[in-house]
Amino acid sequence: MKRTLPLAMLLALGLASAARAANEADYKAAFAAAEAAAKEAASLRHQWTTTVSTLATAKKAADGGDFDRATAAAKEAEALAKASIFQATSEKEAWKAMEIR
């Protein structure tokens, strides 16, 4: 009993922090990271339309004060941009495997 109480308290604290609502600062950090990755993808001429639309969703949600949704969308946009950068990098050589010879 004595042992379970602190454990339960720790678990509750952990859950509470995980479920903490995102604030404007969280959104701004997530959006800046997404925007930097998207800029890199654009400079490689490999931008995805979904990155652009997800960034716009994030901005719209933040403008409406929904920072949970805005932060989640910004993180998704960053993941999309990073995937497109990976695509651009790997295709520098991979396209040759598709070539008709």
Next chain:
Amino acid sequence: MKARFSLQLGSVSAALVAFALTSAHVVAADKVDPVADAKAFQNFFFQKFPDVKHEDFVNGPYSMNEDMKRQWQEKEEFPPYEFALDAGKEMFATPFKNGKTYADCFPNGGIGIRQNYPYFDEREGKVVTLELALNRCREANGEAPYSYVKDEMASLTAYMAFTSRGKPMDIKIPDDPRALAAFENGKRYFYTRRGQMNFSCAGCHVQSPGERIRAETLAPALGILNAMPIYRSEWSGMGTTSRRFVTCNSQTRAVPLEPQSDEYRDVEYFLSYVANGLPISGPGARP
């Protein structure tokens, strides 16, 4: 001692031979050879579709499907691009404000020359497409350029293509490293996967011509530009080569490049060159 020396000599010789062979392979792989590329490209399609007449590849999906072909042939009696063709003919003959016409900007007065575009301009060091040449002609004569994707540009190129119908595509690659680089860059663009759908141009038009993607029957890449510009039922209107590239990119969820960007000009150069010898069939009609 002698045996050891022979063994060492043998190893060194084997290493040298292996190095020479590898280097030759690397050099061969890196050498840009448009003639060999075009031959391989055409052979691939001729062997993949032995029943399709070579000149029929320029008819895109209709060369892949007999039912579609019959419907299209009936539609050709009253083709949907006819209005654009008439408009293009009129626009072509109408003088600019300075009294000059498009005919003054092109060899042979612009008639029957579609098969020579795009060409590599050695002065500029870049590929010049017919759409680009038309807008440059307008600007040189004090007129505002047209949108590259539809309307007037599609009408003008439709008329110019019509005057070249049946003439074999005849694209030249001059002995200029910049021209070879443009060809190679176009090839790279054609085979490179892009967009969230991870598709390349080749993914649809080399690996899967004749197959369906949703309701569409995919056209073969060979001769795909010979029919441009096209009336597309999906667009409910005409579209240029630029429009085709832009929409292809969007469909793979890639942000399209700006029309007449270097990449689009180069991929047009590559695709047109590998279709050398196949007839111009534009303007075309597609589902």
